[in-house]
Amino acid sequence: MVPFPDSAPAPLSAMSAPQRLLRLLALVCTLALLIGGASYTTFRVSQAMGLAELQATGRHRLDLYATSLEREIDKYAYFPTTLGLERDVLDLLARDARDTPLAKRVSLYLEQLNERAGTLSIYVLDTRGTVLATSNWRRPDSFLGEDLSFRPYFREALETGSSRFFGIGTTRGEPGYYLASALANAQGTVGVAVVKVSLEQLEKSWATVEAPALVADENGVVILASVPDWKFTTLRPLDETTRHTFDRTQQYNRRALNPLGVKEIAPLDHGAQLVRLPRVGPETVSVFPVTGKFLAQAQPLPGTPWNLTVFSHVEQVREMAANRAALAGIGAVLVFIVLFMFNERRRHLRDRLAAREALQRAHDELERKVEARTAALSAANARLQAEVAERIRAERTLRAAQDELVQAGKLAVIGQLAAGIAHELNQPLAALRTLSGNAGKFLDRGDLPTVRGNLGRIAQLVDRMGTLTGQLKSFARKSSGRPQPVVLQQAIDNALALLEQRLRQSGARVEQTLPSADLVALCDPNRLEQVLVNLIGNALDAMAGQDAPRLELTAEQAGALLRLRVRDHGPGLSDEVRAHLFEPFFTTKEAGVGLGLGLPISAGIVHDFGGTLAGDNHPEGGAVFTLEIPAADEIRHD
Numbered sequence: 122m123v124p125f126p127d128s129a130p131a132p133l134s135a136m137s138a139p140q141r142l143l144r145l146l147a148l149v150c151t152l153a154l155l156i157g158g159a160s161y162t163t164f165r166v167s168q169a170m171g172l173a174e175l176q177a178t179g180r181h182r183l184d185l186y187a188t189s190l191e192r193e194i195d196k197y198a199y200f201p202t203t204l205g206l207e208r209d210v211l212d213l214l215a216r217d218a219r220d221t222p223l224a225k226r227v228s229l230y231l232e233q234l235n236e237r238a239g240t241l242s243i244y245v246l247d248t249r250g251t252v253l254a255t256s257n258w259r260r261p262d263s264f265l266g267e268d269l270s271f272r273p274y275f276r277e278a279l280e281t282g283s284s285r286f287f288g289i290g291t292t293r294g295e296p297g298y299y300l301a302s303a304l305a306n307a308q309g310t311v312g313v314a315v316v317k318v319s320l321e322q323l324e325k326s327w328a329t330v331e332a333p334a335l336v337a338d339e340n341g342v343v344i345l346a347s348v349p350d351w352k353f354t355t356l357r358p359l360d361e362t363t364r365h366t367f368d369r370t371q372q373y374n375r376r377a378l379n380p381l382g383v384k385e386i387a388p389l390d391h392g393a394q395l396v397r398l399p400r401v402g403p404e405t406v407s408v409f410p411v412t413g414k415f416l417a418q419a420q421p422l423p424g425t426p427w428n429l430t431v432f433s434h435v436e437q438v439r440e441m442a443a444n445r446a447a448l449a450g451i452g453a454v455l456v457f458i459v460l461f462m463f464n465e466r467r468r469h470l471r472d473r474l475a476a477r478e479a480l481q482r483a484h485d486e487l488e489r490k491v492e493a494r495t496a497a498l499s500a501a502n503a504r505l506q507a508e509v510a511e512r513i514r515a516e517r518t519l520r521a522a523q524d525e526l527v528q529a530g531k532l533a534v535i536g537q538l539a540a541g542i543a544h545e546l547n548q549p550l551a552a553l554r555t556l557s558g559n560a561g562k563f564l565d566r567g568d569l570p571t572v573r574g575n576l577g578r579i580a581q582l583v584d585r586m587g588t589l590t591g592q593l594k595s596f597a598r599k600s601s602g603r604p605q606p607v608v609l610q611q612a613i614d615n616a617l618a619l620l621e622q623r624l625r626q627s628g629a630r631v632e633q634t635l636p637s638a639d640l641v642a643l644c645d646p647n648r649l650e651q652v653l654v655n656l657i658g659n660a661l662d663a664m665a666g667q668d669a670p671r672l673e674l675t676a677e678q679a680g681a682l683l684r685l686r687v688r689d690h691g692p693g694l695s696d697e698v699r700a701h702l703f704e705p706f707f708t709t710k711e712a713g714v715g716l717g718l719g720l721p722i723s724a725g726i727v728h729d730f731g732g733t734l735a736g737d738n739h740p741e742g743g744a745v746f747t748l749e750i751p752a753a754d755e756i757r758h759d
């Protein structure tokens with residue numbers, strides 16, 4: 122078996138173009154060698170086997186044909202001898218009674234015998250070779266009285282007692298087989314009896330045989346053949362002496378005796394030969410092939426000097442061998458395909474295994490990297506967490522500081538409000554003093570209704586003072602800064618209430634323009650109030666000294682935001698003020714009046730709500746502060 126070129130380590134896909142071409146070439150060569158080897162070997166073996174088979178068949182045929190021929194001839198073998206039992210025949214020969222009634226009687230007897238036996242002719246000759254009686258005595262071409270001493274069978278019969286001879290009749294040119302026997306009486310040989318047998322019947326049956334056959338006599342002349350063209354041809358060339366003898370004995374009645382032209386190709390075992398048979402004439406019709414390459418097998422016919430040759434057609438062996446060779450070729454292709462596929466599969470599996478291993482390696486590598494990264498990440502994460510915790514701590518601290526700042530800012534406002542509030546509380550306190558003093562006097566007088574009236578008034582004043590301190594307390598408390606829904610109007614009202622004394626003192630007019638009382642912001646109510654107190658306080662500061670200060674508060678909903686504007690009619694913001702408006706500790710006010718923390722704290726609070734605070738000049742004069750804070754979804758309906 123030719124090995125497959127499977128040692129290439131790289132998979133087909135990974136091969137370069139020349140490598141692929143080389144592999145393809147190797148495959149094609151292997152396939153060609155495989156097909157060629159298998160076909161050639163099968164052809165040779167098959168042909169040898171076929172020839173051996175053909176030889177066996179040929180031998181069988183040879184035996185068969187020989188037996189039938191022998192049987193045909195043997196039928197008449199004792200015919201001439203039995204004539205010696207006839208008294209008339211012996212008398213005729215002994216007396217040499219030519220043209221006598223005895224001769225006629227014997228001829229008549231021979232005629233009847235000939236008819237019965239179906240032979241060509243039967244006749245007796247005296248020892249000189251003259252025909253004394255013959256079965257064809259009636260026919261014009263009868264050889265009665267003819268001298269046939271030149272015929273070899275006559276002489277041989279006289280010499281040896283019997284003879285067998287093939288020849289062509291001299292008178293009618295009819296080929297036949299002559300069986301001759303010497304006849305003798307007590308005195309010795311008196312003559313020769315001859316029976317001429319036709320082998321025509323046998324020849325006819327031969328015409329249909331599968332394998333052509335011929336019988337050649339001792340001279341190599343074909344005397345019997347299944348192919349009519351072959352008759353009276355020679356298997357070997359005749360020399361001059363032989364031809365001369367034939368002329369003399371008229372054995373073949375001067376036939377041309379051309380060579381048959383059998384060409385020997387190669388000798389085989391058991392005396393067989395491969396030969397080429399010549400073309401036959403167009404008049405020869407045969408179902409089976411009679412020309413071409415044949416296996417020739419010959420054997421002598423027992424009891425005769427003849428040879429029987431049977432020709433078996435070799436073409437069928439060649440055809441069968443060729444068919445088997447083709448089948449072997451196809452088989453080789455199939456085997457090649459199976460082996461190729463097996464090999465491809467093996468390669469494929471090996472490639473897959475290699476790929477899997479590579480994948481596993483890559484996977485392991487990846488896993489290692491992932492582990493390393495994870496470790497790095499968790500370290501980074503821990504660092505980040507620490508940082509975040511640190512930030513949160515810082516933010517909390519900042520937030521606390523901011524809250525403190527907001528609170529400080531608020532306390533600063535309260536400080537600013539303190540004088541007004543003290544003034545606000547002084548009045549009711551003085552009234553309380555007067556009313557309680559009067560109440561005692563009226564009690565002494567027994568004027569109880571007036572006392573009751575005074576006490577009612579006292580209660581009202583206490584309530585008013587309580588409200589005021591309550592508002593202040595609520596403003597001063599530390600708020601969480603957590604957003605919640607805040608009714609804007611409420612926040613504005615609370616801020617205005619805290620500034621009530623200042624508003625009254627300045628004589629400022631507050632104009633509120635709110636589309637509805639339903640605007641609800643999302644913020645810390647306490648801090649919103651702180652922002653509003655700051656903005657309104659600043660506006661009042663800006664308008665201090667004006668005759669009719671006017672404060673305008675407008676609010677509107679702008680999408681998800683509430684926009685609140687606080688506008689005054691003061692001097693507005695100078696460029697410098699605008700540049701530093703929200704900077705801590707920036708103030709234009711006198712020391713002790715302003716700290717410069719109001720706006721930065723307010724902006725920080727608004728920013729915490731998720732809103733913005735901006736200050737600008739109004740086109741028509743005065744400053745306007747715009748506060749935008751998120752609106753709560755919930756709408757108030759009371």
Ligand code: ADP
Pocket residue numbers: 655659660663689691692693694698702707708709710714715716717718719720721744
């Ligand atoms: P303070 O009121 O303590 O000065 P603020 O931060 O509230 O601190 O204000 C900073 C400065 O902004 C004020 O000193 C003032 O000059 C200016 N300002 C604030 N509001 C107004 C306003 N309505 N009109 C004119 N100037 C203003």
